[in-house]
Amino acid sequence: MNASPSHRPHPAEWTETQSLLPSAERDLPAGRHQFHKEQMMARIHEDLRTPSRTSSRTSSRTSSRTSSRTSATSPVAPVKRSNPFLRRTILLPAAALALAGAVAGGLALTDGGTQDDTTALATGPALTTRIGTADAKGAPQLLDRISLAAADTSAPTPHKGQYIYIASKVADTYIKTVGGKSEAVSNELHSRQVWNSLDGRDGWLIEAGETSDKGITLKSNVPFSGAYNALAGLPTDPAALLRKIYQESDAVRDPEVPRDQAAFVAIGDLLFESYPPAEVGAALYKAAAKIPGVVAVDDAVDATGRHGVAIARESDGERTEWIFDKKTLRFLGERVVVVKAKAGDLLKVGTVTHTSAITERAVVDANKQFPGQVS
Numbered sequence: 001m002n003a004s005p006s007h008r009p010h011p012a013e014w015t016e017t018q019s020l021l022p023s024a025e026r027d028l029p030a031g032r033h034q035f036h037k038e039q040m041m042a043r044i045h046e047d048l049r050t051p052s053r054t055s056s057r058t059s060s061r062t063s064s065r066t067s068s069r070t071s072a073t074s075p076v077a078p079v080k081r082s083n084p085f086l087r088r089t090i091l092l093p094a095a096a097l098a099l100a101g102a103v104a105g106g107l108a109l110t111d112g113g114t115q116d117d118t119t120a121l122a123t124g125p126a127l128t129t130r131i132g133t134a135d136a137k138g139a140p141q142l143l144d145r146i147s148l149a150a151a152d153t154s155a156p157t158p159h160k161g162q163y164i165y166i167a168s169k170v171a172d173t174y175i176k177t178v179g180g181k182s183e184a185v186s187n188e189l190h191s192r193q194v195w196n197s198l199d200g201r202d203g204w205l206i207e208a209g210e211t212s213d214k215g216i217t218l219k220s221n222v223p224f225s226g227a228y229n230a231l232a233g234l235p236t237d238p239a240a241l242l243r244k245i246y247q248e249s250d251a252v253r254d255p256e257v258p259r260d261q262a263a264f265v266a267i268g269d270l271l272f273e274s275y276p277p278a279e280v281g282a283a284l285y286k287a288a289a290k291i292p293g294v295v296a297v298d299d300a301v302d303a304t305g306r307h308g309v310a311i312a313r314e315s316d317g318e319r320t321e322w323i324f325d326k327k328t329l330r331f332l333g334e335r336v337v338v339v340k341a342k343a344g345d346l347l348k349v350g351t352v353t354h355t356s357a358i359t360e361r362a363v364v365d366a367n368k369q370f371p372g373q374v375s
Contacts, residue, residue, distance in 0.1 A: 117212035126173045126184035127352035129301060131339055132310065134319075138296035143289040143311060149329040151282035155275075158228055158363045163195045163203070164275040165371060167360040168333070169303045173353050175346055184346045189303055194218075194273055195367050200227025204368050215368075226274035236279045238286035245287065260292050261315040267291075268322060272334060275361055285311075297321055302333035303357035314339060318353065333357035 158164065173186040190208035196218070197203060203224070206215035224230070235241045242263070249262040267288050270276065276284065288294060293313050300310035300323045310321040317340035323332045335355040338347050347353065362371035 117214075118209060121187040121190055121209035123176070123185045123187055125186065126347070127171060127186045127355060128348075128350045129335075129337060129352050130299070131319075131337060131350055132297040132299040132321075134295040134297055134312065134314075136293075136295045139294045139311060140289045142296040142309065143285050143294075146311070146324055146329045147282040147285040147289075150285060151278050153278045153281075155278070155361075156363050157277075158198055158275070160198065161365070163197055163364050163367050163369070164228055165360070165362045165364045165369070166194050166273050166275070166358065168192045168273070168356055168358050170354075170356045171303055172355070173347065173351055182346060184348075184351065195364070195369075196224055196227055197367070198228040200224030200230060202367060226270055228275055228277075231270065231274060231276040231280050234280050234283070236283045238283050238290065241283050242287040242290050258315055261313060264288065264291050264294065264313045265320065268320065268334060271322065271331060272356070272358070275363070300335065302335065303355040304333075304359070306332050306357065308332050317342060331358065 168191070169189055170192055171187055171189040173184055175182050176185045187209065192207040193205070193215075195204040201220055201222075201224075203218035204215050205211055205218055206213070218224075235244060245263050245266050246259070249266050250259065253259065253262045267284050271281070271284060288311065291313070295312050295314075297310035297312050297319075299307060300312075300321045301307050302323045306323075306325070308323045308325050310323045312319050312321040314320075317338060319337050319339045321335050321337065323334065324330060325332055333356045336353045338345075338349055338351040338353065341349050360371065364371060364373070
């Protein structure tokens with residue numbers, strides 16, 4: 001990700017003196033939401049159906065499907081659902097979010113401390129980048145190459161009792177309001193580590209600024225939709241897979257979220273913090289090629305500064321980009337970029353509302369075990 005060299009330092013260069021003021025009022029960004037709020041809202045929704053459920057997984061990733069251009073008085077936020085495809089496309093009213101923030105403090109914070117153990121992330125200027133050139137005609141060819149690369153993999157097949165470990169770096173730009181004055185700021189680039197059992201019912205999360213250093217447990221009676229077993233059960237025929245994605249997303253999609261965008265986001269969710277079997281990953285890319293509005297982008301940069309090509313789709317003035325290595329076509333990460341300005345908008349063209357980079361994917365033998373660590 002490129003910050004303007006003259007006055008916007010890279011997130012890693014920010015210092016603790018730039019930390020968020022205690023009195024600051026922070027809008028919920030489209031890029032990433034407070035972990036405890038998202039988890040509680042997922043719990044609230046599922047409790048309406050299955051009262052005994054605890055949240056199966058918390059993913060703070062979101063995108064342009066819910067605009068980051070929300071006001072301080074009426075924020076909206078996408079919330080993870082147990083539905084296999086729609087975890088980021090539901091809008092919720094401010095009252096529900098206020099409830100979540102008020103009661104989420106003790107939820108699922110076992111074995112890792114409490115909410116008070118977290119250290120606030122430093123803040124800095126809004127993240128900005130050069131906008132790559134979009135090419136609608138080049139998208140099918142690029143996705144076909146990416147699909148072939150995904151199918152040709154030597155990654156190990158996980159076995160019963162093992163866990164999927166994924167490490168990433170993430171950062172976001174959002175609107176901060178202090179004393180009635182609003183400005184676009186960003187949180188520092190920080191680490192996120194997730195462990196998930198193959199069935200998605202057990203796991204662990206460590207994320208700077210969101211959990212304690214030890215992390216928190218992720219347990220649920222409802223499998224995480226991006227879990228390995230769930231992905232392995234998906235159709236590998238691209239047309240059948242896309243029909244399923246549309247069918248599932250239509251059942252719960254908010255009317256404000258365009259149908260094609262919801263499908264694109266759903267596929268991105270299944271690709272990012274997961275470990276899909278090779279044939280399923282290949283099918284997901286071929287399915288994405290069938291979604292109207294998908295484009296190829298000549299240059300995009302992930303959260304750690306790695307340049308690549310991208311597959312993207314624009315919605316509500318923001319472009320969601322999946323970034324791939326230019327040579328190997330390996331998935332690097334995702335970012336959301338403002339490409340069309342709105343009158344009075346504090347997020348200008350070129351603002352990066354969310355950026356992420358996958359730094360490691362691995363199969364490990366136990367929960368909380370790091371790759372290469374002996375059990």
